[in-house]
């Protein structure tokens with residue numbers, strides 16, 4: 001029986017910003033210039049005492065006033081901060097919610113004191129742990145809890161495991177369900193707060209600290225303690241697992257080299273710390289700006305720190321920023337700087353949603369493939385390291401030394417090249433995504449202006465819309481510029497990759513270290529395959545995300561129409577549809593019906609349904625209303641001249657959000673194996689000759705995997721052209737039959753309603769090969785042929801996308 005699932009409700013919230021001013025230390029002889037009023041207001045007095053009354057009333061003073069969610073003066077303890085601003089957020093972790101708490105401030109302002117604390121004044125990390133275990137102990141349900149913890153540091157842009165005695169460099173990866181993941185990071189199961197505290201102390205003792213002019217024990221690394229609480233429900237939701245995550249972050253101290261009096265390694269550390277803190281500040285700026293200025297691109301990828309904090313800054317997390325400041329007058333500029341960012345951070349929005357363990361099968365397929373690739377890469381890396389150490393015990397002749405350092409450099413550069421490529425491709429993808437959304441808003445603005453002008457030629461509303469249009473255009477231009485730079489970097493990366501490959505190939509033909517070079521070559525190939533899969537997965541995640549949004553909108557629409565429970569139930573019974581997870585839709589007024597046969601609109605519900613005729617509901621509307629993105633006069637940047645795979649898919653997702661019914665719907669099927677990563681042929685990581693077929697032949701481990709550029713689908717741009725009408729009809733019929741009749745059609749869970757976030761599988765996968773070509777439906781009203789020419793002819797690759805399931 002088909003079933004549909006009510007989406008988990010999402011709540012949008014803003015970052016909670018708390019400011020904490022520490023007391024003056026004994027060393028500081030300066031004046032206290034910070035005042036805290038009403039637990040919310042922070043006043044920073046002018047450090048220059050010579051300013052008189054006249055200066056003040058003529059506004060020549062540097063006194064500044066800010067208002068935050070919470071403000072704490074020098075006499076407040078960490079417990080005060082915790083109780084007022086944080087404990088409620090930590091409680092949510094036991095209920096499957098994510099939370100992030102990070103301390104932000106200049107060096108010596110009290111970040112570590114706030115996060116870790118002392119015996120007498122335990123910090124937020126310690127207090128949070130106690131809360132979590134106390135809540136678990138108090139829980140009266142029969143649910144099973146499992147708490148685990150990891151602790152890492154980012155030092156000089158390299159991630160280390162603080163719970164590992166001699167941790168190697170760890171890699172960062174993005175997981176569709178769990179967000180950012182660190183490959184190989186130890187996650188230790190714990191049964192008491194004391195055990196975690198023990199681990200915390202152990203980790204802290206391994207953390208890189210230095211004595212600087214500004215702070216005797218200045219943290220040189222960013223530390224992230226992550227506590228995961230898994231809750232297996234033992235009641236009616238037998239199969240549900242809730243997974244809450246709490247990330248507690250103590251950032252390294254930002255400083256000015258001149259003030260900290262550091263040189264050599266310390267200076268280099270400082271430069272790296274400042275770079276990542278600058279990246280964080282840029283993200284905060286962009287996110288703050290986003291609320292006022294459309295979709296600005298957020299450069300998370302510019303540092304490991306921002307990637308780790310990504311969820312906390314904009315994703316599924318309830319986040320608290322504790323801005324720490326010093327009261328000393330000589331810290332005025334640092335204090336103002338910190339407060340400026342804190343002020344901006346108040347605007348940042350995150351979207352909280354319970355993490356309930358139901359993983360889309362196709363995502364887990366990809367995940368499995370990536371996991372096995374990662375494992376293979378790790379194995380090869382280990383082999384490489386062993387080979388290196390074997391070579392290093394050879395007699396220390398100069399020639400051998402030279403060769404070793406050459407091999408070492410080659411190996412390192414290969415690894416860096418692969419990593420850089422992954423990063424750049426993903427960054428470019430995210431940037432395109434951002435601009436696509438901007439363009440959609442632009443299009444809506446165009447329409448709104450046209451409509452408004454029909455009422456009044458020029459007026460205040462039109463003016464406001466035009467102003468907004470300009471803002472969005474500025475954003476698009478800015479983003480395009482960033483995109484050009486990324487493109488250039490990708491080209492550079494590609495050139496470097498070719499050089500490395502040449503070097504390896506030449507060396508293999510004459511060098512004695514054949515095994516070593518073979519491993520290196522294989523490692524590089526696997527790294528490439530890894531990149532491709534990760535990239536494709538990132539795109540799929542985005543599609544899933546968009547489709548979930550669409551589904552959520554659809555539910556909202558149902559709600560907004562005031563549909564009665566009875567109607568819904570009758571309709572679903574009639575059509576034999578199960579609606580799952582009613583508990584998650586309390587706004588529908590239907591409770592406690594985990595799996596009820598209820599009525600809905602039939603299997604396929606068109607998005608713009610409020611304007612739809614009844615025919616639309618009963619018809620075969622698998623897809624949504626057509627929108628002509630391609631024919632609009634968007635201000636395209638030079639780097640997006642060619643359509644890309646991700647865009648195509650995103651367009652298809654965006655169609656779902658459209659209410660525009662005017663152009664008739666139609667079905668269109670396209671397939672192409674021409675483009676792969678990012679769309680443009682040269683986006684492919686390897687040279688054309690090294691596409692997956694070759695990759696697989698040169699790399700036996702890859703032979704059993706199906707690549708998106710599989711055999712059997714001729715390449716060439718002509719493939720992105722439409723199939724003949726006959727083909728379309730055949731496909732249309734076959735897929736309709738498949739979608740209507742096959743019990744396995746649609747999502748793996750048998751779901752058949754549009755937008756629950758999956759790609760079609762089962763027989764449709766056989767029809768096209770799951771990863772071997774693209775079959776993209778945009779509409780399913782065959783009568784709508786005339787509009788075909790309007791659809792942008794994007795070349796696509798590597799997916800099999802039905803937007804209905």
Ligand SMILES: Nc1ncnc2c1ncn2[C@@H]1O[C@H](COP(=O)(O)OP(=O)(O)OP(=O)(O)O)[C@@H](O)[C@H]1O
Pocket residue numbers: 021022023025105106107108109110111112113114215217218219220251252253254324
């Ligand atoms: N609330 C407080 N009460 C008493 N002492 C404090 C308080 N906050 C900070 N201190 C003291 O101030 C000094 C600097 O604090 P801390 O090391 O936490 O700063 P930080 O911001 O983490 O510095 P860095 O960024 O260089 O690591 C320490 O000696 C610490 O004990």
